[in-house]
Amino acid sequence: MAYVGLLYVGAVLFLNGVMLLGKADPKSIGVFNIFVGALQVITPTVLIVASLADPVTILSASGIYLFGFTYLYVGIGLLGEFDTSGVGWFSLFVAIMALGYSYANFQLLGDSPFGVIWLYWSFLWLLFFLLLGLKREKLTRYTGWVAAIEGWVTAAIPSFLIMTGNWRNPTATALVLAVFGVVVFAALWVVTSGAWSPRGFRWGPRAMPTPH
Secondary structure, three states, X not given: OHHHHHHHHHHHHHHHHHHHOOOOOHHHHHHHHHHHHHHHHHHHHHHHHHOOOOHHHHXXXXXXXXHHHHHHHHHHHHHHOOOOHHXXXXXXXXXXXXXXXXXXXXXXXXXXXXXXXXXXXXXXXXXXHXXXXXXXXXXXXXXXXXXXHHHHHHHXXXXXXXXXXXXXXXXXXXXXXXXXXXXXXXXXXXXXOOOEEOHHXXXXXXXXXXXX
């Protein structure tokens, strides 16, 4: 059941990324945030109630609330056109807790791929904090791309592979995810921050000299 919800986490992250990139109306995206937020609150509640004697299941399900409350908060905020500082500071809380869930997956649950995925989520929610809580608007485009990519890499694709029985080789998967995240998000930062521009092979504020 949790992996069904994870599939739609992928969808909402992708749509939120598209919204931040200016390609979709915020209120229309807000409605879908509420749908997924409600799902991500109901799902862990059902899992926990059905497994009160299983601390491992409770631990795994408890992290889902972080997403559910985020999406409900975002959805209501978008529809009501509220200030984003509240959800921004909540995102800092999520980013910190995600580090704890990453540790739990590595050390307690023996799930190294999701240990890496929780690090992805910690990074993304840190960006949400900087963008929405501290109003670092220059991060809008970068955060949009990171959210859209993470929607596929950390949620939609893993959930589909798990549900079809094709989620294998955890050590190799964790390594691929780690390398992909570092390389892609570093390159994306260079491109979106304007540090590098293909026009004139410009790097930073200095450009290659133009021949006379």
